Amino acid sequence: MKEISEMELFVKVVEEGSFSSTARYFGVTPSSISKQVSQLETHLCVRLFQRTTRKQKLTEAGEIYYQHAKRIIEDILTAKLAVSQLSNSPAGNLHITAEVDFALAFIEPLLPDFLRLYPDINIRITMSAGLADIFESGIDLAIRMGHLEDSSMIARKLMTSHSVICASPQYLKQFGIPQRPDELAQHNCISFKTQSGEITWNFDDSGDIKCIPIKCRTNVNSLTFLRNLAMANTGIVMLPSWMISEQLKLGQLVPILESFPMLPRSTPIHAVYAHNRHLAPKVRVFVDFMVDRLSLK
Structure with a gap:
């Protein structure tokens, strides 16, 4: 622990900029700080400071030691805090x-x-x-x-989360069921959108990536809104499976293009x-x- 104490003192001297300022911080004399730094230099067999009558400047070895010592002191403080938090009741x-x-x-x-x-x-x-x-x-x-x-x-x-392309049974009965991703161009699609720009739905077609531009009359940044529109027979929608699990189970929405996985797959x-x-x-x-x-x- 003595070596840790020496590191803490050395780091403080560097941050304070002088022995006298460090001495005031610890409530000791400047000569006491100077003596402890000298003991550290003797222990390391290197000179850490170039001393003048007014200030101390780090040597090359001092710069290297300071960077490592500072990191070690920070890690020790972090470890202490992490352990203390184990006994703290979350509040x-x-x-x-x-x-x-x-x-x-x-x-x-x-x-x-x-x-x-x-x-x-x-x-x-x-x-x-x-x-x-x-x-x-x-x-x-x-x-x-x-x-x-x-x-x-x-x-x-x-x-x-996994995406599903689906529509209501009534919509599919009226407009037909697309068999391939490129047939979506013939359908009304509704899409989640928060920014301007072209919308594309990406599919895995037997290892080939198919990027299908989607023309949507309705774009909205609410999944619930999209789900309700699809259930109202408005068009084909892409939604996360967790959002429509109940509707798929009840047959209110029907998955399509299941042979062409959406990309990304999750x-x-x-x-x-x-x-x-x-x-x-x-x-x-x-x-x-x-x-x-x-x-x-």
Whole structure:
């Protein structure tokens, strides 16, 4: 432990910029700080500072030692915090953002059990599909569908979603059942869309990727809205299987083009939180709870 103490003192000298400033911080004399640094240099068999009457400048060896020592001190502090959190009871306000359809399908039915398990956690849920700058708004956790690209955040997969092309029996009876993806051009399609630009549905055609442009009279950023339109015989829709499982079971919607798998074949759904080494217990227990419960579905 003496070597750790020496590292902490050395790092503090570098950050304070002088022996006298470091001495004031620790409540000792500058000569005491100088003596301890000299002992460290003797122990390492290198000179860490170029000393002048007014200031100390790091040598090349000192620069190298400082970078490693600083990282070690940070890791020790992180380890102490991680261990202390194990004994902390999760508590506080947990602000979650999730896309509305996912929240209604999965968070709403599971939330009562979570609240019973963790009576000291208060939940606030914001319905949103955006990801930019969410953590600047005081949001602790975001649940997002799709592949993530922002490496500044940590993502833990909750589940995997699979897309289904389907329509109502009445629509298919009136307009026919497409046998190949390119026949979708002859049909009215309805699609999920949040941004401008061409919509394409991608299919695996015996190993070949078929990118089919979709002409839609209706685009909307709500899965529930799309499902209801399809059930009202409006057209062909692509939806996640979890969104329409009941309607498929009851025959209210019928899957089509099953010989041509959608690409990508699956879409991950993640719990996303800031790249913070000190993960709050309230966030950790909620993510663990969702992973555990969704694995049973």
